[in-house]
Amino acid sequence: MSSSQHPVALRLERRVGGATRLLATVMLLPLVDGIFAALVLSGGLDSVVGIVQIGLLVFGGSATLAVVIAEMERDMRAQIASVLLVGVPLVALAAVEAAVAPTIESVLDIVIFERFAAVVIIAIAAKTASATIGEYLPRPSIIVALGLIASVEPAGAALTVTPDLELMARAAAAGLVGVGFALALVILRPHIEGLVDIDRFRFGTAIALGTLAFSVIGFIPSNAPLPVFIVAGLLAFDPAATPGDDPDGDLDSSPPDQSVSSDGGNDDYEGHSVESEHSLGQGYDSPVDDPKDDRAPWM
Helix, strand or coil: CCCCCCHHHHHHHHHHCCHHHHHHHHHHHHHHCCHHHHHHHCCCCCCHHHHHHHHHHHHHHHHHHHHHHHHCCCCHHHHHHHHHHHHHHHHHHHHHHHHHHHHHHCCECHHHHHHHHHHHHHHHHHHHHCHHHHCCCCCHHHHHHHHHHHHECHHHCCCCCCCCHHHHHHHHHHHHHHHHHHHHHHHHHHHHCCCECHHHHHHHHHHHHHHHHHHHCCCCCCCCHHHHHHHHHHHCECCCCCCCCCCCHHHHCCCCCCCCCCCCCCHHHHHHHHHHHHHHHHHHHCCCCCCCCCCCCCC
């Protein structure tokens, strides 16, 4: 299994701390920075395929996979509890955002706003594919704000909040798809851990996000991102690996007592060698914030 050590991902992990908080940050972020709202306003939930695509690519995706497989503890019950702890408010907030969408839509030129929604998704795809590119791109929330300013039409303002129950149900369904994806990863983790290359899946997800952006503005069919995401998942499997492989497994399996030397050598030197090997392992897994690293974040 590949474990990405990208600076952006590491800074986020240091900031929030803990696997559950990291999962909450990854899955709830689209609701906070306006990405989900932009997709709702651009008609991303108008079809069943669109609901599934947004659930998998926006709330799920490579970031959720990386957190579940690489960051969370192996206790399945604890993992399920963590996912549900994040999933319940996610579904509720998605429905709330969809409730106010018609009011916002009444003051916008949707054609213009759809262009900005596509730019937001392309920016996220670029950040996913390369951190170097991502450093030069504005935050998604800034792009959404600019899109609102550019597409606002005050003359058609309607301040009455009229929730669309069907749209709210579609938004909640998209949230449920993302939560279901995370739960499926938890259940399948013993079987797929060690087989999935997270970095490879991340690049595939970036391509799927790019196709989602072009589908929003009608350049490609609206159902194109879903098969791209499925192909990315299939290509992420490493047939040469075995389930449950642990890159640090050899270090953990070494005998705990190294005080006796079987060949009569220097015990202190033997202990120092074992300690050095552990230090090397820790150095590989420890966060190294290298801004020149061009590997993409697992988000």
